[in-house]
Amino acid sequence: MNKENPQFGIIPPNYKPIPFTAEEIEKSRQQYLRRYPIPEGDYWTCFCGSHNTKNFCPECGRKAPDDWEVKP
Numbered sequence: 001m002n003k004e005n006p007q008f009g010i011i012p013p014n015y016k017p018i019p020f021t022a023e024e025i026e027k028s029r030q031q032y033l034r035r036y037p038i039p040e041g042d043y044w045t046c047f048c049g050s051h052n053t054k055n056f057c058p059e060c061g062r063k064a065p066d067d068w069e070v071k072p
């Protein structure tokens, strides 16, 4: 199951640029993973670097990818 950054290829019409480079996002993603390890496939990775298990990112409010389903 590869849910690694599935939304990077999708730019929503109301996309607002976030001042992060891909490098910074990856760095913050790695830091986040170290602090909050989540099993692979049980989350989606937001543009802001946050790993989320809900339909919306709590950090920036971005919606989860269309193929994401909230686990019970």
Ligand SMILES: [Zn+2]
Residues within 6 Å of the ligand: 046, 047, 048, 049, 050, 057, 058, 059, 060, 061, 062
């Ligand atoms: Zn976010």
